[in-house]
Amino acid sequence: MSILEVKNLTHTYDGNTPFMHDAVKNVSFSISKGEVIGIIGHTGSGKSTLVQHLNGLLKATEGEILLDGVNIWENKKNIRAIRSRVGLVFQYPEYQLFEDTVYRDIAFGPKNMGLSDDEIANRIYEVCDLVGIKRDYLDKSPFDLSGGEKRRVAIAGVMAMQPEIIIFDEPVAGLDPQGRANVIKMINDYSKRYNATVLIISHNMEDMALIADKLLVMNKGELAIFDTTENVFRQHERLIRMGLNVPIVTQVMLSLKQKGIDVPDNIFTVDQAVDYLLSLKQGGNRNA
Amino acid sequence: MLKDITFGQYFESKSFVHKLDPRTKLLLLLIIIILIFISKNWLSLLLVALLIFSSMIFSKIPIKMYLKNLKAVLPILIFTMIINLFYAGSTTATPKWSQNLFWNLTITDISLSRAVFMASRILLLIIVSAELTYTTTPNDLTDAIENLLSPLRFIGLKNAVHTLAMMMTIALRFIPTLIEETQKIMNAQKARGADLENGKLIERIKALIPILIPLLISSVRRAYELAEAMECRCYNGGEGRIRMKQLKYNFDDFFTFLIVFIVGATIIAINIIL
Amino acid sequence: MNNIIEVKNVTFEYDDADRKDIILKDFCLDIKRGSFTVILGHNGSGKSTLAKLLNGLYKPTEGNVFVDGISTVDEKNEIEIKRRVGLVFQNPDNQLVASIVEDDVAFGPENLGHSPDVIRNEVDDALKAVDMYDFRKSTPHRLSGGQKQRIAIAGIIAMKPDCIVLDEPTAMLDPKGRAEIISTIKKLNSEKGITVVLITHFMEEAVDADRVIVMDDGKIVADSTPKDIFSNISLLKQVGLDVPQTTELLYRLKQGGMNITTDVISIEESAQKIYDAIHLEEI
CATH class of the missing domain: 3.40.50.300 (P-loop containing nucleotide triphosphate hydrolases)
Structure with missing residues (x-):
């Protein structure tokens, strides 16, 4: 209630x-x-x-x-x-x-x-x-x-x-x-x-x-x-239109996505980003 | 209500009266107040009234602004009328008409006339003072006061005049800031359960302490920081200071002075003749 | 002379009734003419005291501060030194004197005894330089924090200073206000050639500086280019500074074994670095 x-x-x-x-x-x-x-x-x-x-x-x-x-x-x-x-x-x-x-x-x-x-x-x-x-x-x-x-x-x-x-x-x-x-x-x-x-x-x-x-x-x-x-920070374009923004680390992730790296859209803290990017690196190594 | 005091009651416009030099307006206000008080009969008062009414037209201030102002002083006006109505005064003339109300309170045609006369004086006084504040910003008034008092430097009071003007300027600047701050502190203490509305007088005064102390501390801090900032902006008292906006009399000012002097002379003449 | 400000072996003691605090000890610093220097430090690192020493508002207990070769201790140069080195404070409200914007900006030049026409020009130029000319008839009370701070800066600029020292000018502002102030400061440095000393604890405000000085406990612990300083994240954290999230991210990735440097701050550059690092691994 x-x-x-x-x-x-x-x-x-x-x-x-x-x-x-x-x-x-x-x-x-x-x-x-x-x-x-x-x-x-x-x-x-x-x-x-x-x-x-x-x-x-x-x-x-x-x-x-x-x-x-x-x-x-x-x-x-x-x-x-x-x-x-x-x-x-x-x-x-x-x-x-x-x-x-x-x-x-x-x-x-x-x-x-x-x-x-x-x-x-x-x-x-x-x-x-x-x-x-x-x-x-x-x-x-x-x-x-x-x-x-x-x-x-x-x-x-x-x-x-x-x-x-x-x-x-x-x-x-x-x-x-x-x-x-x-x-x-x-x-x-x-x-x-x-x-x-x-x-x-x-x-x-x-x-x-x-x-x-x-x-x-x-x-x-x-x-x-x-x-x-999570759901609010996913709408970064809408937030920007209201003069707001998403966390800086999320902005970095969005920029990476534009460069062609496949990143999920629910990374909002440094911890999440570090975990994900390091796993990506290890994954990449395994593929190589 | 507080905000009205803060910003004076300045009413933005580009009228003839607005454009007059603030010193002209301040001096003429003083002269007109004197004229109101030396007017001993209806004819002279009518002349002053005509002068004031025409200036009101030239000021382009909506009449309802004046009415709003009058509403606030209505009790004083009524009180003055009642006092004068029953006060026979030291007149030697015999009333043509009189009416006993109760006890020994009597209205006569003389007292009635006197009551209306006194009320009219106060009315004119309020209107003409209000007109000054409607047409002149507090800043301009401060400048005018500093300028008009500047002859005092010849008797060694130059610093006093400058300091007074500076204090007025800073007060005008900080009153809104402090009002806002008071409100913030009041809200903060209310959020901590302070009761500002209820209780006996003593309790209510005590309830102000949590507001006054933070306000005092913050004002001292502001004063200290402002003093440092002023020092950093090369402030060194009034010595050598030159204002950007210089006051300048022009033709309109002389013209207005002339009109007021003519009316004034006429009133004095009427007073002598009648 | 190449240096506009020279701080030579300055010791500053704060004499309180019951205790004596030594804020700065044997402190030395030169500021190059036309440069943009950022001084980083947490609260109580002595950076505000330093700011007030630079224009003679505080006098050193020992040592000397020279502005254009003139010592700030010299009483007769008091006004001229304050004109050359303008100081902007944290709280915009407590720096504004008059209740009309243009009257406030005129305050400094009026004190200098310039003629009314000259003052008018100085005021108009200063207001245009901070993009507040349209607000010249407005009252400070009705402006936003960032706008008020820009008026405070205009009040200093109107005195045509050679150098402007800003003591945490953005600390009380919202993100929009902060951005306004930083871009104004950069513009004054690049377009008007005014020497800027910006004191702050926000590291990201130092990105475009020529030189970054890190202060801790009254001492300079680092003095270099932004790139150099930002590479040394552990030092910045150690002295209790705000590290931007981009830097934090790069630093943690590096710690996690990614081959990456931490000398950038902007989002775009950081993303590029991460992108390069990931691709490098893949190749």
Whole structure:
């Protein structure tokens, strides 16, 4: 059964509010528990607007969002409870840190949920162990940490609420390779530990090929494609028309195909490509 | 609402009023405000009104823009009228007509006339100020202020004037950025379950801390980076700085000044004669 | 003189209240006039500090930085050095001063005290050079990240610098913005002859450079042509750099026994290399 169902979601930008967001037109999809969904689309395609509806930060002009079959706006007073079930990590989340210690900053979310101090402490230790934040960091000021560490603390702040669905908007933007690897590992560990559903907005097709089960492609506010990562990346011409692309390694494979080498169309990671090309080489040797 | 403040209320057009030098418009606004206040009788006020109405026509700003603006100040207008309606004032004239409402609140023909007169003054004041912001960009206004205040350099305030203008320029540039940032931080904290809408006053003020601290930190960081970037662009205070867009008065400005001076002189004459 | 910038035995210490950090120690570097140099390094490798030393924004604790033979320590040349070596930062938002594009670009020339007509020409030329002339009346707030960064570059170009140093100019941009900036930078180097020093941690941005310098922990660990540097993938990985997927693929194929080199980055060239390697085996 689907944990999240979006039905005919439309958001029109009325121009009266000072804050711009892109429009979303008649978007419908549903997601099952434990799936990792990548959301791709070029800037202005409505990705960010879409995800802000899923935890009720924005209210749809039309359509509805069902969480476990219940409309998230069914009881308006309950919307904060919804936000603890559908976690949202914004782009550059380290800019939201404000407490004087890492501990207190991570505690902000759980505290807002009305949990007891013991429960909050348990959750903080749990999330820190899970994502590799050392215990002695908890008493430090978040502002003394490095950029990559701040990012992890900020993400831990949302994870400590233990949402069933967790959404990330460009979680690795601006990080170096080590920082990126850390954050991606955090996301993987969290989703495995709690069997959580994960949605990730990213421009990086290579990361998407590694972590996403399915891809949701947004184009000009509309849902263009929603299918398995494999099936989406097979449609490279269509993606290019939308200003997107397939992973670089897949582009290399496409180029090889044009040169007359018979390569399958489901190679999206370096591992796959290496395995295939080396086997091709060995096969060639045997034939010779 | 915030965005209106940000971008002033500039209304793009190429009208006569738009093309006037911003200094002309700023100075004339001051003169017209003075004229409104020294107009003691209906005839002079009518003259000022005629001046303002004709400038409105020349500005090509749709009338509904002004009405929108007036709607916002309607409560003040009504309040002023009511106060004046019941306030007999120190006039020695005997009312020709009077009507007791209740208690000892009395409306007379004099107080009625005064109420309408005062309301008209405020109305004109608002219209003429709005016209300036409709026809002049905040940037042009900043330039005009810097230019008009520049004589202060003779009393050793040159740096102060330049600094003030630079601050206004930077503020205009960064207000939209900071509004957007505030919204982002608010959303991020709401996503962490922050409750910004409910609770007692104290709780609501406390709820602002998670928004204000990140905003403050980010503003300081921005200020620091901007200062470095400005230094890299050879900024060294106002000394030796020459603006690309030089303000220049032309015939239209002199013509407009002339008209306003004629009206002003007439009003002063009327005030003396009557 | 052939070198526009000469960094001679520079040590830079960061004096904080409670600790003293040595960012660079006995650091030397020459930048050739008209060249396109890319400096690669991960966060905290000292590359941003280096950028700020190049135009005198930071002064060396020891040693000297010369721009056209003039020392940056010399107070009276402060402005002239900043004019000759322009610096573009990571966050485009925090570099723009005015709320109208052309007014912002005019900021530098205005500070230099040029006459209004001259400034107008410099602004128009700079905006055309970054392909943003049509947006001259626009407000930065309404532009995309890549467009804002191009305005920031125009603001530097308008001062007619000899050299432009860019400190991770693409780090905050989406792929489209990144491509815009890189092609703008290349154009400025090839068409206007401006010396470019591009500091980045994206290896693929170094493909068309004349020279690539790899920094780690305040030191230069490699300094050569892109082809040469890219052949040494293990070094790049060791210093925590982003290796493009093409390079990663070639490297892994080589490790797997394929007779192939890793000195290319573009998709087309990589495919050709793999194609050749496979055919070679077949013959």
